[in-house]
Amino acid sequence: MESIRFVKRLFQAYYKDQQKSLPSVSNLLKREFAFIPWENNIMIRHLGFKSLDFLTDYLINNVPKHMYSSASLYELPGASKMDNKNYLGCDLIFDIDADHLDTTCKEKHDFWECKSCKQSGTGLSPKFCPNSDCKSTKFKKITWICEECLEKAKKEIFKLINEFLEPDFGINKDSCFVFFSGHRGYHLHIENEKLRKLSSHERREIVDYITGNNISLSVFGLRKSDRGISYFNQYKLGWPRKIMLKLKNILSIENEVELRNRLNLYPLSKKQKNTLIKERKDIIDNIVKKQRDNWILLGFGIITWENLLLSLAKNIGADIDIPVTIDIHRLIRYPGSLHGSSGFKVVGIEYKNLESFDPFSDPVIFSKKNFLKLEIIVPEVPKTRVREITWGPFKMGEVLDLPHDIGIFLLCKNVATLK
Numbered sequence: 001m002e003s004i005r006f007v008k009r010l011f012q013a014y015y016k017d018q019q020k021s022l023p024s025v026s027n028l029l030k031r032e033f034a035f036i037p038w039e040n041n042i043m044i045r046h047l048g049f050k051s052l053d054f055l056t057d058y059l060i061n062n063v064p065k066h067m068y069s070s071a072s073l074y075e076l077p078g079a080s081k082m083d084n085k086n087y088l089g090c091d092l093i094f095d096i097d098a099d100h101l102d103t104t105c106k107e108k109h110d111f112w113e114c115k116s117c118k119q120s121g122t123g124l125s126p127k128f129c130p131n132s133d134c135k136s137t138k139f140k141k142i143t144w145i146c147e148e149c150l151e152k153a154k155k156e157i158f159k160l161i162n163e164f165l166e167p168d169f170g171i172n173k174d175s176c177f178v179f180f181s182g183h184r185g186y187h188l189h190i191e192n193e194k195l196r197k198l199s200s201h202e203r204r205e206i207v208d209y210i211t212g213n214n215i216s217l218s219v220f221g222l223r224k225s226d227r228g229i230s231y232f233n234q235y236k237l238g239w240p241r242k243i244m245l246k247l248k249n250i251l252s253i254e255n256e257v258e259l260r261n262r263l264n265l266y267p268l269s270k271k272q273k274n275t276l277i278k279e280r281k282d283i284i285d286n287i288v289k290k291q292r293d294n295w296i297l298l299g300f301g302i303i304t305w306e307n308l309l310l311s312l313a314k315n316i317g318a319d320i321d322i323p324v325t326i327d328i329h330r331l332i333r334y335p336g337s338l339h340g341s342s343g344f345k346v347v348g349i350e351y352k353n354l355e356s357f358d359p360f361s362d363p364v365i366f367s368k369k370n371f372l373k374l375e376i377i378v379p380e381v382p383k384t385r386v387r388e389i390t391w392g393p394f395k396m397g398e399v400l401d402l403p404h405d406i407g408i409f410l411l412c413k414n415v416a417t418l419k
Contacts, residue, residue, distance in 0.1 A: 002417075002418055003411050003416075003417050003418045004038050004039075006372075006411070006418060007038075007343070007408060007411050007412060008038055008063045010343075010366065010404070010408060011063050011338050011340075012060060012063045014338060014365060015056065015059040015060050015063065016060055018056070018336065019056050019060070022052065022055070022056050022059075022336045023335045023336040023348065024052045025069055025334065025335065026191060027073050028049065028051075028052060028055070028069075029048070029049070029050065029051075029077075030073040030074055030075070030077055030088065031048075031069045031070045031072070031073065031074070031077055032045065032046060032047065032048060032069070032070040032072070032074060032077040032078070032085070032331070033045070033047045033048065033049060033055070033067075033068065033069050033070075033077075033334075034046075034047065034067075034068040034069075034070075034331050035047075035058075035062065035064035035065075035066065035067055035068070036064060036065050036066040036340070037062070037064055037065060038063075038064075038065045038340070041065070044064075045068075045331070046077075046078060046079065046080050046081075047077075047078055048076070048077035048078030059337075064340075065340030066333070066337075066339065066340045066341075067333065067334045067337035067338075068331035068332060068333055068334060069331065069332065069334045070090075070329065070330070070331055070332075071090050071091045071093045071189070071328075071330045071331070071332050072087060072088070072089065072090040072091075072328060072329055072330070073087075073088040073089050073090070073196070074086055074087055074088060075088060082329060087328070087329075088196075089193070089196030089197055090196055090198075090328040090329070090330070091189050091190060091191050091192075091195070091196060092189075092190040092192070092195045092196075092198065092203070092206075092325070093187065093188070093189055093190075093324055093325060093330055093332055094160060094187065094188040094318075094320050094321075094324065094325055095181075095185065095186075095187050095188075095320065095321040095324035095325070095332075096153050096156045096157055096160070096185050096186050096187075096188075096318075096319065096320055096321065097153070097181075097184050097185035097321055098145060098149035098150060098152065098153050098184040098185050099143060099184055099185075100319065100321055101149060101152050101153060101156070101319055102319075103148055103149045103152050104148075105146050105148040105149050106123055106124065106143075106149070107122055107123040108122065108146075108382065109122070109144035109146055109382035109383075110122060110123055110124070110141075110142065110143050110144055111141070111142040111144070111378070111379070111380065111382075112124075112125035112126075112139045112140065112141050112142075113139060113140045113378075113379065114129040114131065114134060114136050114138070114139055115136065115138040115139060115140055116129065116134050116136035116138065117129060117131050117133070117134040117136065119131045119134065120379055125139040125141055126139075142378060142413070142414075142415065143184070144382050144384070144413075145183065145184050145342075145359075145384075146382070146383075146384075147360065147385065149184070150184070150185070150359045150360075153184070153185045153186055154186065154354065154357070154359075156186075156318055156319050156320070157178060157186045157188060157354065158354070159318050160188065160210065160318040160320065161173050161176055161188070161351070163242070163316075163318070164209075164210045164318055165190075168209070168237075168238055169206075171190060171192075173351045174351060175190060175191075175192070176188055176189075176190060176351060177189040177190070177191070177348065178348070178349045178350075178351065178354055179333070179335055179346055179347065179348050179349065180344075180346065180347045180349060180357065180359055180362075180363055181333055181339065181346060182333060182337075182338065182339025182342055182344040182345060182346040182347070182363060183339045183341050183342045183344065187332055187333065189332070199328070200326050200327070200328050203325055203326045203328070204326045206325070207320065207322050207325050207326060209239075210317060210318050210320060211317040211318065211319075211320065211322065212239070212313040212314060212316060212317030213317075215239060215310065215313050217305075217306055217309055217310065220232045220239065220240040220243075221240070222302070222305060222306065222309065223302070224302050228295050228296035229295045229296070229300070229301075229302055229305055231286075231295055231305070232244065239313070239316075242313075242316050243309050243312055243313055243316065244287050246312045246315070246316055247283075247287065247308075247309070247312060248284050248287045248288070250262050250263070250312075251276065251280040251283055251284055252280075252284060256277060259277060259280075260273060260277065263276060263277075265311075266308055266311045266312070267307045267308065267311055268304075268308065269299070271299055272299050272300065272304065275297050275299055275300065276297075279297060283295070333346045334346060335347070335348045336348075338365070339412075340412060341412050341413065342409055342412050342413065343364075343365075343366060343408040343409050343411075343412045344359075344363040344364060344365075344409070345363040345364075345365050346363070347362060347363045360385045360386055360387070361386075361387045361388070364386055364387055364405050366404040366405045366407075366408045367403065367404045367405065368387060368389075368403040368404070368405045369403065369404075370403065370404045371401050371402060371403055371404070371407075372401070372402065372404065372407045372418065373399065373400070373401055373418070373419040374399070374400050374402055374407055374410060374411070374416040374417065374418060374419055375397065375398070375399050375400075375416060375417055375418075375419045376394045376395060376396050376397060376398045376400070376410075376415060376416050377396065377415060377416060377417050378396060378415045379395070379396050380393055380394070380395055380396070381393055381394040381395075381410065381415050381416070384406065384409070386405045386406045386409060387405060389406070391406050399419050400416075
């Protein structure tokens, strides 16, 4: 508890310091607010505030672990029941979280420990404890963040904006508000009166398009014909163009070993891969033609082409957290607030600054000059960079004198305690 009280005091000092400069979300008076306290992790919600001053007073007096505001607008955001709030619309929200991304780094820095027998391991926790004398299903899990997984999340944000929202939906990148969540990913907000009126079903259709779910290749033009397999070319808009360009880019790899390694990722037999490699120049020539053409390749029927092109589509779609976008009552982290699982700030980022944004430096608000003594209380803490210094790895029982910037991070991650 002493560690929690210490972190709360630092959070409170931050909110006092930000009393006159905490960002204000648009339509603040129409948004619901919610908070999670340090003591019990039970969300306190259905709150509304008359002004930013009332909100900052609440932060200073209550010092929450996590802070949220609604993506939705309501006439009565403080009403205790959703039906009484009088829903007015919801911003279009996208969430890209490293937890949901397929990254190899998880095997290095995510950790699990059986609560019964204390057997432990890295990566995704098993369904049952591998100890044959235990077989428990209860684990302590530690999910970490590193430069690899957060860089992947940033790339997904760029893909979402540059390959879908702007070219296919006509949403200018300058109207996309990007936020670092303070921990494992990025949020993207679009505030637009027309989009606010979208129902959950309509948002689901947007999600299906962006992720590539339920694609129909026959609608795009892929089908059997008297002259082989009719297909679509790169000059059609939307998904047909994306799929064809993906195929063209893969087949354009000049190094045959590299090309073969890439084709190994897709559902193709050895003979089919050899055929693609042999005929790739003709396939590329056909793809770039402005009219539909036909494929006649040995071993490539309609099913083979469907499986290949749908596999390509899976790598094209943006990897977003689907429930966040379709939920018209979603709560989202408040800009300028502190994330209780890292101590990092929720930071708004202009698109032009997104490439250079450093999630291990820019959101860090605690001092590197003040020190505290900590003891590590988990079997292993992975290497972690904060600002310009990489710390660790650390082992259980180590006692360390660390600056506040990394020390508060370790306390918030619950892998260390004050000594």
